Amino acid sequence: MIEIAVACLVGVPLACGLAIWALRLPGAAGPAALAASIVALVAAAAIATSVQADGAQSAYGGWVYVDSLSVVVLVLICVVGVCATANSLSYIAHDVAHGELREQDQIRYYALLMGFMATMLTVPVANNLGIMWVAIEATTVVSVLLVSIYRTGPALEAAWKYLVLGSVGIALALFGTMMTYYASTSIVGESGNALNWTVLARSGGALEPDVMRLAFVFVLVGYGTKAGLAPMHTWLPDAHSQAPSPISGLLSGVLLNCAVYAILRFRVLTIAAVGSSYPDHLMIGFGLFSIALAVPFLLVQHDIKRMLGYSSVEHMGIIVLAVGIGGPIALYAAMLHLVAHSLTKSSLFFAAGSVVQAFKTRSMHRMRGLIRVTPVAGSVLLVGAFALVGFPPFAMFSSEYGAVAGSFAHGRAIIGVAGLLLVALAGISLLSHIIQIAYREPRRGVTVRRLPAPAVLSIVTPLALMVWVSVAPPHQFRTALDDAVAVLEGR
Amino acid sequence: MTNQFASSAIDVLSLAMLVVAIGIMWTRSLGRAMLLLGIQSMMLATAAAYAGLATNSPHILVGAGLTLIVKVVAVPAILWAVLQRIPTSHDVQASVGQRTGVAIATLLAVVFARTLGGQPFHTAIGAERVLPTAVTVMVIGILVMVTHRQALAQIIGFLVLENGMALAALTATYGMPLVVEFGIFLDLLMAVFVAFVYTGRMHVIFGSLDTEHLRSLRG
Numbered sequence: 276m277i278e279i280a281v282a283c284l285v286g287v288p289l290a291c292g293l294a295i296w297a298l299r300l301p302g303a304a305g306p307a308a309l310a311a312s313i314v315a316l317v318a319a320a321a322i323a324t325s326v327q328a329d330g331a332q333s334a335y336g337g338w339v340y341v342d343s344l345s346v347v348v349l350v351l352i353c354v355v356g357v358c359a360t361a362n363s364l365s366y367i368a369h370d371v372a373h374g375e376l377r378e379q380d381q382i383r384y385y386a387l388l389m390g391f392m393a394t395m396l397t398v399p400v401a402n403n404l405g406i407m408w409v410a411i412e413a414t415t416v417v418s419v420l421l422v423s424i425y426r427t428g429p430a431l432e433a434a435w436k437y438l439v440l441g442s443v444g445i446a447l448a449l450f451g452t453m454m455t456y457y458a459s460t461s462i463v464g465e466s467g468n469a470l471n472w473t474v475l476a477r478s479g480g481a482l483e484p485d486v487m488r489l490a491f492v493f494v495l496v497g498y499g500t501k502a503g504l505a506p507m508h509t510w511l512p513d514a515h516s517q518a519p520s521p522i523s524g525l526l527s528g529v530l531l532n533c534a535v536y537a538i539l540r541f542r543v544l545t546i547a548a549v550g551s552s553y554p555d556h557l558m559i560g561f562g563l564f565s566i567a568l569a570v571p572f573l574l575v576q577h578d579i580k581r582m583l584g585y586s587s588v589e590h591m592g593i594i595v596l597a598v599g600i601g602g603p604i605a606l607y608a609a610m611l612h613l614v615a616h617s618l619t620k621s622s623l624f625f626a627a628g629s630v631v632q633a634f635k636t637r638s639m640h641r642m643r644g645l646i647r648v649t650p651v652a653g654s655v656l657l658v659g660a661f662a663l664v665g666f667p668p669f670a671m672f673s674s675e676y677g678a679v680a681g682s683f684a685h686g687r688a689i690i691g692v693a694g695l696l697l698v699a700l701a702g703i704s705l706l707s708h709i710i711q712i713a714y715r716e717p718r719r720g721v722t723v724r725r726l727p728a729p730a731v732l733s734i735v736t737p738l739a740l741m742v743w744v745s746v747a748p749p750h751q752f753r754t755a756l757d758d759a760v761a762v763l764e765g766r
Numbered sequence: 767m768t769n770q771f772a773s774s775a776i777d778v779l780s781l782a783m784l785v786v787a788i789g790i791m792w793t794r795s796l797g798r799a800m801l802l803l804g805i806q807s808m809m810l811a812t813a814a815a816y817a818g819l820a821t822n823s824p825h826i827l828v829g830a831g832l833t834l835i836v837k838v839v840a841v842p843a844i845l846w847a848v849l850q851r852i853p854t855s856h857d858v859q860a861s862v863g864q865r866t867g868v869a870i871a872t873l874l875a876v877v878f879a880r881t882l883g884g885q886p887f888h889t890a891i892g893a894e895r896v897l898p899t900a901v902t903v904m905v906i907g908i909l910v911m912v913t914h915r916q917a918l919a920q921i922i923g924f925l926v927l928e929n930g931m932a933l934a935a936l937t938a939t940y941g942m943p944l945v946v947e948f949g950i951f952l953d954l955l956m957a958v959f960v961a962f963v964y965t966g967r968m969h970v971i972f973g974s975l976d977t978e979h980l981r982s983l984r985g
Contacts, residue, residue: 403943403945403946405942405943405945405946405949406946406949408946408949408950409946409949409950409952409953412950412953412957413953413956415957416953416956416957416960419960423964423967426967426971427971428971428972428979428982429983431964431967431968431971431980432979432980432981432982432983433983434964435917435964435968435977435980436980436983438960438961438964439911439920439924442924443908443911443924443927446924446927446928446931449931449950450904450931450934452942453931453934453935453938453939453942454938456939456943457938457939460939465940466943467943467944467945469943470942470943470946512983513983516983517983572985576985581985
């Protein structure tokens, strides 16, 4: 059962991408990609149900391993993936109609999109941390080609920075992985299993502390580059602003999660070997710095997509900070924040994409009256912005509250309060931009833009899901997060 | 072949790789930098072959073969194709002078040799001095990337970093598990190929491979 689900999860998007590439039918590419991502979503739901009922499971001779932490990341990738694909249909058609992309680019776009999905989905199901590394590096190579799909100078610049910084970062993570392998082989002997999560988690306490300390720094800096933690974040605003908006939504909403997921796995191993204060302090440092660095850039930003990109730097900082604070309350808050950020930010990027196409600019100085000109996208941007800065009743209020409460419970009150102040500053900056562009009187001559139904659905759905889990979370959702926290605590 | 002989051979090869890395930092000709990179990869493959023969482990030999195919043949071929495409200048522009660059690299080597000398690593092959050397090679790779403005030179710097890491992996753990090694080489090849595509586009859009042109996205 789990074998079939995992095969569909990774195999169907991959096969679909290859088929799109081989058959070269521009008209059929979009619908085929949408169908494949829906199949992946169904498979992810099946895996989630099965893991929640029967606990963690291995498959394919131990190459595949899914537990509650994998499931959270997995389901998010599929949900955002389906919405991004649905959103692409009208977004890409618009760009082709306006001559920004060629007819043939659609094939490349959808094939790469499916490849991107398949590589991301491999990350949370891989048992071997080396394979996980290979999958994360593969996401860079595939997604960088999506960032540069518009053949402009700035897009090329963004892609080059992403490729270079991403590769160096990920190389450092490989060095950290290699050291973990070294620590592991001295216990279980030299074997292919020595990098398997199932083996490492069992022998965690016996891993050599000095080696694991060094390994964790490399892993944190390496995967942290990919997760957009400051000061290694410089590729992120460029790539997010230059990519087509559905891809920006995927990059920010779920790719960053994959990198955070990798850090979380190594954190559990490091804590087992050297205790929690060492990784906690490092994560608190990177978390606070990322939030603090995002504030001035959010304040002066005028490019709407760059602003959302810097907001992602901030939110990854919040998640890492909450994990660093530690304890069941803050860890639960971190997982809730991860989910809420994914859903909210992908909606916002899809909406921003539609707004940018309507106004033909990314500059917020030249956008007026969003609500009138693009009613759906404008409203989503407004509601999403309130959710993003942590207004109640949205989930990010609960998660930020939880992180601060956790910091008090764990004797780290000063850190929690400092984080909260910075988050408030960042929130005010972002919100003031969005409110200004939402309500100003629209220029004369700007026509109201109507979106087709799939586009509306794809923009609204993630936000609606976020509201749902904020206001009336089903018990499966809470159980899923509780189980994920249990994995984070090494239980 | 005795273990003793293999480990001293690897010791010597790793030092030679360090010297070559410093040479890449020094040279101002892209063609020569590529040649040096190829030599360095060849040394890496040889070191892996020694380790494989000394320990009788076929998977290390497979790794050595992969290094030979990917890093000594395929990657230099791609880089060579890039160089042929740009008729303009084959000179390296760097933000530090030749002497300063080499001085920094040498200083790093000394610092790492002293600080990492007595580390908790008991390397698999008993080549104790290799790890600090490997780390220095990695750092020099990063140094080449930050100080050189040519896109091609940045790729070369990245590959030096890769070589350093592979050397570290070889000495610490006899390389990674074979499946992972395959994945690493595949990713590396794809990344270099994407970089190849981008240098082509850079040439079309900006007329050169100077990353000075890549400065429009700020703030």
